[in-house]
Amino acid sequence: MAGSLKAPSPPRWLLAELTYACPLQCPYCSNPLDYANFSDELNTEEWKRVLKQSRDMGAVQLGFSGGEPLVRKDLVELVDYSHELGYYTNLITSGYNMDEAKIIELKEAGLDHIQISLQASSQELNDFIAGAESFEHKKVVAKLIKKHGYPMVLCVVLHRQNIHQMKDILEMAIELGADFVELANTQYYGWAHHNRDQLMPTQEQLNTAEAIANEYQESQKGKMKIYYVVPDFFEGRPKACMNGWGTTFLTIAPDGLALPCHSARQLPNFDCPSVRDHSISEIWNESKAFNYFRGDDWMKEPCRSCPDKDKDFGGCHCQAFLLTGDAANADPVCNLSPQHHLVTDAIDQAAATSSEKPLVFRNSKNSKTF
Amino acid sequence: MSLVTDQALHLVPGYRLQWEKAQDMFVLLYPEGLIELNQSSAEILQVCDGANKLADIVQTLETKFETTGLENDIINFLNIALENGWITQSA
Ligand code: SF4
Ligand code: SF4
Numbered sequence: 001m002a003g004s005l006k007a008p009s010p011p012r013w014l015l016a017e018l019t020y021a022c023p024l025q026c027p028y029c030s031n032p033l034d035y036a037n038f039s040d041e042l043n044t045e046e047w048k049r050v051l052k053q054s055r056d057m058g059a060v061q062l063g064f065s066g067g068e069p070l071v072r073k074d075l076v077e078l079v080d081y082s083h084e085l086g087y088y089t090n091l092i093t094s095g096y097n098m099d100e101a102k103i104i105e106l107k108e109a110g111l112d113h114i115q116i117s118l119q120a121s122s123q124e125l126n127d128f129i130a131g132a133e134s135f136e137h138k139k140v141v142a143k144l145i146k147k148h149g150y151p152m153v154l155c156v157v158l159h160r161q162n163i164h165q166m167k168d169i170l171e172m173a174i175e176l177g178a179d180f181v182e183l184a185n186t187q188y189y190g191w192a193h194h195n196r197d198q199l200m201p202t203q204e205q206l207n208t209a210e211a212i213a214n215e216y217q218e219s220q221k222g223k224m225k226i227y228y229v230v231p232d233f234f235e236g237r238p239k240a241c242m243n244g245w246g247t248t249f250l251t252i253a254p255d256g257l258a259l260p261c262h263s264a265r266q267l268p269n270f271d272c273p274s275v276r277d278h279s280i281s282e283i284w285n286e287s288k289a290f291n292y293f294r295g296d297d298w299m300k301e302p303c304r305s306c307p308d309k310d311k312d313f314g315g316c317h318c319q320a321f322l323l324t325g326d327a328a329n330a331d332p333v334c335n336l337s338p339q340h341h342l343v344t345d346a347i348d349q350a351a352a353t354s355s356e357k358p359l360v361f362r363n364s365k366n367s368k369t370f
Numbered sequence: 371m372s373l374v375t376d377q378a379l380h381l382v383p384g385y386r387l388q389w390e391k392a393q394d395m396f397v398l399l400y401p402e403g404l405i406e407l408n409q410s411s412a413e414i415l416q417v418c419d420g421a422n423k424l425a426d427i428v429q430t431l432e433t434k435f436e437t438t439g440l441e442n443d444i445i446n447f448l449n450i451a452l453e454n455g456w457i458t459q460s461a
Contacts, residue, residue: 010392010393012393012404013404056392057392058390058392058393060388060390060397060399060404061399061402061403061404063402086388088386088388088399088400088404090401090402112384112386112399112401113384113400113401113402115401115402149383150384151383151384151400151401152401153401153402179384179401180401222455225455
C-alpha cells in the first residue's frame with residue numbers, strides 16, 4: 001500500500017453527516033448529486049458506536065451536519081451522548097426547522113456551538129437560492145442562538161448571484177451578533193460542480209469582494225472574526241487537501257460510509273469502507289481509502305518533484321478527479337499542472353454563460369435523475 | 371487588546387481547555403477549531419480562571435514550578451492569547 005510505514009496520526013475531527021434530508025435546495029450543495037440513492041441512514045445505536053470509537057481514537061471536534069441535522073429525531077440524544085464523551089460539539093444548520101425550545105434543549109444537552117447559514121442578505125435572493133421561504137425565520141433563529149449564550153458562526157456561501165451583497169451580508173452579521181463570519185466562495189463539488197457555469201463569479205466581482213472583506217476584518221478586529229475563503233480557481237495554487245489526507249479529518253456519511261473527506265464518495269475504485277462492516281480504527285488505520293493518499297508515494301509529476309508538495313499535498317484529489325478523471329493528478333487549479341487550462345477554460349466558459357441559464361436545485365426529484 | 375495588569379483573565383466564552391489522553395496534551399477548543407498547546411501555554415491558560423490577575427498568575431506558576439523570572443514569558447504569551455481572542459479581561 002502507498003504511504004508511510006509509521007502509524008497514521010489519529011483523527012481529531014469527526015464530521016457526522018446525520019442525514020441527506022434537507023428542507024432547502026441550495027444549488028451549490030456539496031452533497032453527492034445522487035444522494036437520493038443513499039437513504040438507508042445509520043440508526044441511533046450505530047451513531048453512538050461511531051461517536052464512541054472515534055472519540056477513543058482521539059477525535060475531539062465534532063460537527064453534526066447533513067443535509068439538515070435538525071431533521072433527525074435523535075439529534076438531542078446524540079448531542080447529549082457526545083458531550084458526555086468529551087467532544088466539542090458543533091451543529092451546522094440552515095436554521096430552517098429550529099425554534100427556541102429546541103435551542104434550549106440542545107443547550108441543556110451540552111451543545112457548544114451553532115453555525116447557521118444564510119444564502120444572501122435580502123429576503124428575495126435568500127429565498128430564491130434556498131428554494132424555500134426562510135430568510136426572516138433564519139434571522140429570528142440567529143438572534144435566539146445569541147440570546148441563549150451560544151457562540152455563533154454565520155456562514156454564507158458566495159457565488160456570482162450573491163457576492164455583490166458582501167457589504168450588506170457583513171452588516172447583517174454585525175446586526176445579528178455573529179462571533180465569526182465565514183464567507184466561503186463556492187467549491188465546485190457535488191451540485192456546485194453541476195451548476196458551475198451559473199455560480200462562478202468574475203474576477204472583477206472577486207476583487208471587490210476581497211477588498212470589502214479586508215476592510216471589515218480591520219474594522220471588526222476584536223469583535224467579530226471574519227474568514228474570507230478565497231476561491232482556488234482564481235488562485236493559481238491549490239488549497240491543501242484537508243491538512244493531509246487521512247491525517248486529521250474523518251467524515252461519516254448518513255448511510256455509514258467512512259470518507260477521508262466529504263466528497264470522496266464519488267472517487268471510483270476507492271472502496272470507501274462502511275462503519276456497518278468495520279470499526280473506526282480498522283477504517284482509519286487499515287482501509288485502502290484512508291491509506292490511498294497518505295505520504296507522497298502516490299504522487300506523479302509535477303507534484304513529485306515540487307518543493308510545495310508538503311504544503312498542499314498536490315491539492316484537492318476530488319477536484320483532480322472531477323476535472324481530469326484521475327484523482328492522483330495534480331489539482332488542475334495549480335498553474336504548474338499540465339491540465340491547468342481546464343480551470344481557465346471553465347472560468348471563460350462561465351463568464352460566457354447567459355444569466356438566463358437556470359440553476360438545477362438540490363432536491364430528491366432532481367437527484368433521482370443522476 | 372493588550373494586557374491590563376489589574377484585571378482578571380479568563381477564557382472567552384465558547385472556548386474550552388481540555389486534556390486529551392489520546393494525544394497526551396492539552397488542547398484549546400472553540401467553534402470549529404482546535405489548537406494543540408505546549409505545556410507552558412497550557413499551564414498559563416489553566417490559571418486564567420476569571421479571578422487571577424497577571425501578578426497572581428506569575429506567582430502561582432513560580433510557586434508551582436519552584437522557580438522565578440517567569441513574568442516576561444507569561445506576559446508574552448498572554449498578549450498572544452489576547453490578540454488571538456482566546457482570553458479576555460474583566461475588572
Ligand atoms: S505542482 Fe503539485 S505540489 Fe506543486 S504546487 Fe502544484 S499541486 Fe502543489
Ligand atoms: S480531496 Fe478535495 S474535497 Fe477531498 S479532502 Fe482533499 S481537499 Fe477536500
